[in-house]
Amino acid sequence: MTGEAEDVIDISPGADGKADAERVTTKVVLDARSPSRILSIGCNRADGCGFDVRFSGNGAARFDASDASGARIGGSIEPGKVTMTPLWTSQPSPFEVRLNATGLTPDASVELSVSIDTTPQLVRSNQCLSCHAIEKVLVGPSFRDIAARYRTSTGVAERLVGKLKTGSQWSWGAVPMPAQTQVSDTHARTLVSWILSLP
Numbered sequence: 348m349t350g351e352a353e354d355v356i357d358i359s360p361g362a363d364g365k366a367d368a369e370r371v372t373t374k375v376v377l378d379a380r381s382p383s384r385i386l387s388i389g390c391n392r393a394d395g396c397g398f399d400v401r402f403s404g405n406g407a408a409r410f411d412a413s414d415a416s417g418a419r420i421g422g423s424i425e426p427g428k429v430t431m432t433p434l435w436t437s438q439p440s441p442f443e444v445r446l447n448a449t450g451l452t453p454d455a456s457v458e459l460s461v462s463i464d465t466t467p468q469l470v471r472s473n474q475c476l477s478c479h480a481i482e483k484v485l486v487g488p489s490f491r492d493i494a495a496r497y498r499t500s501t502g503v504a505e506r507l508v509g510k511l512k513t514g515s516q517w518s519w520g521a522v523p524m525p526a527q528t529q530v531s532d533t534h535a536r537t538l539v540s541w542i543l544s545l546p
């Protein structure tokens with residue numbers, strides 16, 4: 348459906364030069380004159396990205412998307428409340444999402460804030476983010492600080508994988524990290540190499 352006289356808004360990570368951004372956000376205004384927009388959403392992670400849509404305004408909006416496998420990843424947005432719809436796609440290359448605002452009176456508009464979240468799904472599904480953030484210290488050190496400390500050490504990946512299995516204390520302070528027993532060995536290696544890859 349490209350080739351129409353409709354703007355395609357590119358919100359791929361890297362489109363603004365910030366390829367490593369945790370989040371890439373754009374705002375899209377839909378009103379009665381331009382009730383529909385196409386977003387080209389890119390994802391530079393092999394294991395897929397999530398995208399969140401926040402809505403505000405006085406109309407209703409609907410959006411549809413499907414990834415290359417045809418799986419539907421769209422949803423609808425309720426009028427009158429700010430809704431966050433986290434969606435995941437395992438499609439690593441760009442795909443298009445068509446946003447359609449419905450029920451708009453001539454003076455109404457909706458503003459959608461769409462962000463791509465490039466944090467690997469594994470980090471979310473294993474609850475790491477309840478204690479860690481990428482940029483800032485929470486209960487545990489930030490993932491960037493961990494990367495900065497260990498990036499150049501040899502053999503550190505296996506040691507950190509071991510820490511996930513057994514827990515950790517006194518590397519950063521008195522607060523311990525409990526053993527992350529839910530994480531398989533394979534996933535622990537993926538998580539650690541992602542952390543160490545952070546700039």
Ligand code: HEC
Nearest residue numbers: 473475478486487515516517518519520522523524527538
């Ligand atoms: C309950 C809170 C909590 C959770 C959940 C948690 N961590 Fe931690 N993590 C910590 C704390 C606190 C430290 C610092 C421990 C220390 O000082 O040795 C830490 C340290 C680390 C370290 C550095 C260890 C070292 O020796 O320097 C890594 C790597 C790490 N966490 C990864 C993860 C990953 C990946 C997950 C998800 C599977 C996770 N953590 C889940 C609290 C947590």
